[in-house]
Amino acid sequence: MSNPFDDIPFDDGPAPSRNNTSPAPKHAGGSGIAARAMAARSAPRYLEGLNPEQSRAVETVEGPVLVLAGAGTGKTRVLTTRIAHILGQGLAWPSQVLAVTFTNKAAREMKERIGVLVGGAVEGMPWLGTFHSIGVKILRKHAELVGLKSDFTILDTDDQIRLIKQLIQAEGIDDKRWPARTFAHLMDSWKNKGWGPGDIPEGDARAFANGKGRELFTAYQDRLRTLNAADFGDLLCHPIRILKNHPDVLAEYHAKFKYILVDEYQDTNIAQYMWLRLLSQRPKGRPANICCVGDDDQSIYGWRGAEVDNILRFEKDFPGAAVIKLERNYRSTAHILGAAAHLISHNEDRLGKTLFTDEADIDDPKVQVHAAWDSEEEARAIGEVIERLYSDQNDLNEMAILVRASFQMREFEERFIKSGINYRVIGGPRFYERLEIRDAMAFFRVVCQPADDLAFERIINVPKRGLGDASVRLIHDYARRKDIPMLAASAELIESTELKPKPRAALREVVLNFERWANALENTEHTELAETILEESGYTGMWQADRSAEAPGRLENLKELITSMSEFESLRSFLEHVSLVMDVEQNPDDDKVSIMTLHAAKGLEFKTVFLPGFEEGLFPHQRSLDEGGRNGLEEERRLAYVGLTRAKINCHIWFVSNRRIHGLWQSTIPSRFLDELPTTHVDVADPPSGYGGGNGGYGQSRFDKAEPFQNTYSTPGWARAQANKTDATRNNWGSRSGANVERIGYGETDSRRGAGRGSIKGTMIEGELVAKSVADKPSDFTVGDRVFHIKFGNGNIVQIDGNKLTVSFDKAGEKKVLDGFVEKV
DNA sequence: AATGCGGGTCTTTTT
DNA sequence: GACCCGCATT
Numbered sequence: 001m002s003n004p005f006d007d008i009p010f011d012d013g014p015a016p017s018r019n020n021t022s023p024a025p026k027h028a029g030g031s032g033i034a035a036r037a038m039a040a041r042s043a044p045r046y047l048e049g050l051n052p053e054q055s056r057a058v059e060t061v062e063g064p065v066l067v068l069a070g071a072g073t074g075k076t077r078v079l080t081t082r083i084a085h086i087l088g089q090g091l092a093w094p095s096q097v098l099a100v101t102f103t104n105k106a107a108r109e110m111k112e113r114i115g116v117l118v119g120g121a122v123e124g125m126p127w128l129g130t131f132h133s134i135g136v137k138i139l140r141k142h143a144e145l146v147g148l149k150s151d152f153t154i155l156d157t158d159d160q161i162r163l164i165k166q167l168i169q170a171e172g173i174d175d176k177r178w179p180a181r182t183f184a185h186l187m188d189s190w191k192n193k194g195w196g197p198g199d200i201p202e203g204d205a206r207a208f209a210n211g212k213g214r215e216l217f218t219a220y221q222d223r224l225r226t227l228n229a230a231d232f233g234d235l236l237c238h239p240i241r242i243l244k245n246h247p248d249v250l251a252e253y254h255a256k257f258k259y260i261l262v263d264e265y266q267d268t269n270i271a272q273y274m275w276l277r278l279l280s281q282r283p284k285g286r287p288a289n290i291c292c293v294g295d296d297d298q299s300i301y302g303w304r305g306a307e308v309d310n311i312l313r314f315e316k317d318f319p320g321a322a323v324i325k326l327e328r329n330y331r332s333t334a335h336i337l338g339a340a341a342h343l344i345s346h347n348e349d350r351l352g353k354t355l356f357t358d359e360a361d362i363d364d365p366k367v368q369v370h371a372a373w374d375s376e377e378e379a380r381a382i383g384e385v386i387e388r389l390y391s392d393q394n395d396l397n398e399m400a401i402l403v404r405a406s407f408q409m410r411e412f413e414e415r416f417i418k419s420g421i422n423y424r425v426i427g428g429p430r431f432y433e434r435l436e437i438r439d440a441m442a443f444f445r446v447v448c449q450p451a452d453d454l455a456f457e458r459i460i461n462v463p464k465r466g467l468g469d470a471s472v473r474l475i476h477d478y479a480r481r482k483d484i485p486m487l488a489a490s491a492e493l494i495e496s497t498e499l500k501p502k503p504r505a506a507l508r509e510v511v512l513n514f515e516r517w518a519n520a521l522e523n524t525e526h527t528e529l530a531e532t533i534l535e536e537s538g539y540t541g542m543w544q545a546d547r548s549a550e551a552p553g554r555l556e557n558l559k560e561l562i563t564s565m566s567e568f569e570s571l572r573s574f575l576e577h578v579s580l581v582m583d584v585e586q587n588p589d590d591d592k593v594s595i596m597t598l599h600a601a602k603g604l605e606f607k608t609v610f611l612p613g614f615e616e617g618l619f620p621h622q623r624s625l626d627e628g629g630r631n632g633l634e635e636e637r638r639l640a641y642v643g644l645t646r647a648k649i650n651c652h653i654w655f656v657s658n659r660r661i662h663g664l665w666q667s668t669i670p671s672r673f674l675d676e677l678p679t680t681h682v683d684v685a686d687p688p689s690g691y692g693g694g695n696g697g698y699g700q701s702r703f704d705k706a707e708p709f710q711n712t713y714s715t716p717g718w719a720r721a722q723a724n725k726t727d728a729t730r731n732n733w734g735s736r737s738g739a740n741v742e743r744i745g746y747g748e749t750d751s752r753r754g755a756g757r758g759s760i761k762g763t764m765i766e767g768e769l770v771a772k773s774v775a776d777k778p779s780d781f782t783v784g785d786r787v788f789h790i791k792f793g794n795g796n797i798v799q800i801d802g803n804k805l806t807v808s809f810d811k812a813g814e815k816k817v818l819d820g821f822v823e824k825v
Numbered sequence: 826a827a828t829g830c831g832g833g834t835c836t837t838t839t840t
Numbered sequence: 841g842a843c844c845c846g847c848a849t850t
Contacts, residue, residue, distance in 0.1 A: 103840070132840055157839095176833095232840065267840095303838065405837050427839085461826095468826045580840085599838045621837060639838085662836065663841035828850080835843085 046084050046117045050077075057291075057324045058082045061091060061259065064280075064318035065291040066311070070355045071340075071645035072331030072605065075293055079261060080110055082291065083125075084117040092258040098279065099128040102264040104581045106603060107133070110263070127257070131272050133580050135235035138242070142249055146238045147225045151572070153445060154579035155224070155231045158438065159454045160184055163227075167219050171212060178209040187217060191233025192305030194240055194271040197221060226483070228451050236271045243278040253279055258289060265294030265314070269305035277317070287320060296351050297344050300599060300639050302631065303624075312351065329355040331605050333364040336651050338681040340644040346676050347634045355645075366683040367644070367651045369674060374658040375408070375612075379415035382610050385652065386421055386593060389608060396422055398607035400594040402643050404619040408612060409595050416593070426596035432578050436543065436554040437561055441578065443533050447517045448572050451485040460486075463542035465506040471499060475507075487514060513537060526571040527562055534558060598643050609647035611640075614655040615668035640673045652685070665792075665817055781805060787822040794825060 050058060057067045057078045069075035083099060086092055101107040107129050114125065127134060136154070143150045155163070164187075165180040186208055190200050197218040205214040224230060230238060243250045260280055262268070268276070280288035292314060299308040315321050329337055337355045344350070372378040386399055401412055409425060416423045431437060439462055445455035457476075461467040478498070479489035493499060494508040517533050524532075534540045540558065543551045568574040594606070613619050620636035628635060644651055655670045781787070785797045787807060795809030805819050 130840065179834095235840090300838080301840095304840080407836075464827075466826070470826085597838065618837095623837065660841085826850100828848105830848085831846095833843105833845085836841100 046081050046088070050074075050081065051328055053324055053326050053328070054078050054081075056322075057293075057326065058085050060322050060324070061086055061089075061291075062289060063287040064289075064314075064321040066265075066314045066318075066321050066323045067291065067293040067326060068311075068323065068351060068353055069293055069295055069326040070329065070353050071295065071298060071642070072329045073326035073355070074330055075263075075295075075326065076106075076109065076113065076603075078326070079263060079291075079293055080113040080117060083110075083114055083261065086259050087118065094125045095127065096256060096258040097125065097127060097261070098134070098257040098259070099125070099261040100131050100134060100263065100276075101128075102130065102267050103603075104130055104133075106130075106263055130580070131268075131275070132232065132235045135239050135275075136576070136580065138239040138253075139230065139235060142239075142242050142246070145242050145246060145249070148230065148238075149228050151228070151449060153227075153229045153449050153452050153455075154235070154576070155229050155454065156579060157184065157232075158433075159229075160231050162457075163223060163454060164216075164220060167216060167223065168209070171209070171216065171219070173209045173212060183208055183213075183216060186213070187220065188233055189305060190217070191231075191237050192269040192271055194237055194274045196237065196241070226451075227453055227485075228449070229454075233271075236275060240271060240274050240278065243275075250278060250281075254281065260288065260290040262290070262292040263294075265292035266296050266299035266308055266311045267294070267301045267306045268310050270307055271305075273307065273310050280318075287318065290318065295353075296349075297347070297353065297638055298602060298642050300602065300635060300642060302628070302635050308349065312349075325353055327353050327355055329357045331648055332357065332645060333649055334360040335364050335366045335681040336644060336647050336649075339367045339651070339677050340641050342678040342681070343644065343673060343676050344637065344641040347637055349631075349634060365650055366681050367653065367677065368683050368685040369614075369677070370652060370654045370685045371670075372654055372656045374656050375411045375660065376415075378612050378654050378656050379411045382412070382612065382652070382654065383415050383419050383421055385610070387419070389650075390421075394607065396591045396593045397588065399610070400596065400601065400604070400606040400608075400646065401610045401612065402596060402598045402601045402646065404598060404613050404621060404639070406597055408618075412595050412612075422590065422592040423595055424590075424592045426594055427600040431557070431560075434554075434557060436557055439539065440530075440534055440558055440561055441575070443537060443539065444530060444571055444575060446487060446514055447521060447529075447533065448575060450487045450514070450518065453479070453486045456486050459537075459539075460507075460510060463538045465510070465538075467503050467506050467510075471503045471507070474498065487511065491515075521571065526568070526574070527566050530562055530565060530571065598639050601646050602642050605646055605648055607648045608650040608652070609643065610652045610654065611643045612654040612656075613659075614640075614653050614671040614674055615659065616671055617661075617666075617668060618659065619671050619673070637673065637676075665789075781819055781822075781824070786825050788825045789817055789822045792817070 047055065047058065051074075054074055054077070057065065058081045061082070067075070067078060069078065079099070083097060086097060087094060099110065101110060111125065111128060114128075126137075129137075139146075139148070139152075140150050143152055161180045161184050164183050165175055168175045168178060168180055168183065186204075190204070197214055200214060200217065205211065205217075207213060209216065224234070243253070257279060260276070262276060276290070280290045282288045292311070294311045296308055296311050299306060299311070302308065315323060332340075334357055337357055341354055370381065372381055382401065386396070389399065390396060403409055403412075406427075413423065413425065415421075432441070439459055442455040442458040445452045446459070449455075457472065460472060460475075475486050475489050475493060478493060479486045482489065482492075490507050491511050494504055494511060497504075499507065513536060517529065517536075520529055520532070540555070543555050543558070546554075565571070565574050568577060616622075619640065620633055624632035624636050626632075653674070655668070655674065657668060658665055659668050660666070781797055781800060783797050783800060786794065787797060787805075788794050789807065789809065792807070792809040793811050795807040797805050798808050799806035800819075805817055805822065807817055807822065
């Protein structure tokens with residue numbers, strides 16, 4: 001099949017304008033998109049309706065430009081119009097514009113919208129895509145410069161970890177103490193910085209496996225080269241190395257890319273930054289035409305190496321840069337913007353923007369804060385609001401539930417299935433990560449790329465054909481000894497007597513199968529071939545014979561896989577697509593509520609947004625606080641800001657008093673972010689009907705008598721918390737005491753207060769003081785003690801494991817709970 | 826070689 | 841609580 005690179009002529013001939021400052025050239029018909037863009041030029045309708053800042057961002061095409069685009073200020077519109085403008089003015093051919101996005105979704109959207117502007121599809125924009133997809137393109141073209149072949153395979157995380165594991169074991173390192181996963185993350189962070197084995201600082205190298213970090217890294221890269229494979233990080237790092245070490249190649253790209261556009265600049269990591277720097281270099285005195293669009297307040301990917309610094313430093317990096325702020329918001333009501341602005345103002349590291357809107361309506365609802373007893377009630381209450389809105393003629397498509405962590409999703413799914421609310425999960429367990437899909441893909445990979453040992457190892461004994469560990473090791477060792485791929489090694493081994501007759505026959509069949517399929521590759525329709533492969537390998541049969549509950553679903557998925565292949569022209573281009581685009585597009589025609597993480601929600605908007613889980617420890621997430629300190633907290637706050645600004649009209653925030661984390665019930669306190677919302681834009685909503693009553697199977701909660709949240713939220717305690725919020729906030733995250741201690745403290749406080757006075761929530765806000773006094777109290781339980789638990793009622797301790805108690809509750813049965821949540825009775 | 830059990834681990838976000 | 845892994849058993 002053809003190299004994906006082939007269909008893009010690398011040299012388009014001279015640019016419409018070699019010299020950027022020269023007048024626009026005459027156009028000789030040419031590719032469809034440019035011609036259409038030309039037609040639009042006489043009446044550049046696309047410029048209509050832009051506000052002055054947006055117009056400036058579109059029309060300042062020469063030199064470096066930083067567009068600070070707040071949420072909902074028309075960022076994508078600016079980017080796409082800018083491209084249309086560049087094409088329309090004849091400043092560059094479509095193939096001379098490099099436009100990088102961070103996600104596939106964003107790239108897709110931009111393509112579509114440029115298409116609308118220019119009136120047609122965007123076939124002519126080959127260099128519009130994610131960093132990774134463009135990296136692949138460059139790498140395929142120059143693969144030999146880093147010791148790869150152009151048809152290298154792209155490893156996903158799973159392959160990567162299996163490979164690292166092999167290497168760790170080969171080095172004689174205990175893979176229990178030094179897990180492959182950990183090293184994968186470590187190496188990932190190195191690659192995010194653009195480092196190769198030689199570049200990592202001594203300290204970093206020593207940090208893993210008693211100083212074997214560097215050797216492992218080297219061994220890993222060597223192995224990738226023999227496998228003719230690249231991992232995700234390499235898709236950025238290899239091109240950087242190529243551009244750095246080969247001035248002629250760099251010059252080619254310099255000549256090629258007249259205009260560079262970068263979306264979500266705040267999310268770029270160091271490697272991506274280096275990559276952009278290289279490509280945007282220009283001869284002395286000639287500033288690059290690079291336009292970076294981003295929002296420092298929406299930088300939420302620090303944990304995977306993004307450097308907010310890149311955007312904060314832009315003017316230094318590109319002297320003379322024009323900086324354009326987009327602050328007029330076209331999405332949300334003044335209440336939502338007011339709430340979001342006040343929240344984000346608690347961050348210190350900002351370039352400082354304030355969103356505004358003129359569209360203030362007295363009827364606009366404020367941001368609603370709700371309390372629920374536990375996650376179950378939270379889901380039910382949100383479901384009820386959704387049903388109410390739905391019967392009020394609101395589309396489910398206009399509603400979204402945005403969670404901090406994916407485990408929160410399950411509760412909503414269960415609830416919605418029960419009550420028949422249609423929903424879609426975005427970014428959940430992915431199609432291409434399913435076992436059967438990965439197996440099937442492994443077959444295809446070996447057919448297309450016989451040196452792909454990882455794929456080969458995955459399916460050599462699938463379905464079971466008697467080639468167990470012993471046989472695999474034999475093949476593996478033989479291959480390594482002769483320095484050939486395992487499939488080739490197998491072909492040799494079946495001619496010898498090294499294997500016992502049984503496995504030998506099985507292996508022979510495998511080898512012959514792959515030979516036959518590889519031969520069919522050129523002259524068989526690829527969907528047909530794929531089906532044949534799954535059929536003849538016995539893979540389909542394996543699942544047909546499987547009586548387990550999930551087998552039919554798996555077969556269904558395999559069918560789906562084949563179907564989705566038909567859109568591609570070959571098996572190979574399909575494989576490429578899958579490795580880069582792990583998500584499957586959802587059908588927007590069905591009316592469904594979206595459930596997704598806050599991270600996945602960036603860039604989207606909904607009329608109504610639900611933000612559950614505003615509790616300390618979950619949001620802000622404890623781990624961000626522990627590992628990231630103040631920066632971590634600020635990133636969490638930006639995440640909250642992203643969440644709020646997704647809403648156009650309604651924004652509902654929820655928090656619960658009890659959440660099950662790691663299988664244990666824990667009391668929680670409301671998120672500090674709630675304290676950071678301005679009262680002028682926020683309403684504390686009525687408690688849901690049946691508050692505290694629907695606790696399911698564990699009998700009457702003593703909180704049934706508790707006053708509703710509403711009352712306590714407006715108590716002096718709440719007012720005081722508001723007044724002191726700066727102090728309170730600082731207190732909370734300043735201490736390294738850790739949330740566990742705090743939670744235990746609060747938990748005890750809770751049950752005590754709750755028992756006597758019927759006021760829960762007041763405690764939580766004021767709780768700090770109380771918490772400190774109880775946190776250090778040693779727990780003194782013994783097996784057999786009679787205890788009371790806030791949720792499960794009375795019971796007897798049957799086992800104690802540190803601070804974990806196993807209690808046999810009278811009504812709820814046996815549960816594991818932390819000792820902080822029960823008290824002796 | 827395949828299956829089943831028990832223990833240990835890990836639970837934020839993802840191109 | 842859920843999942844993964846290794847071990848022991850057949």
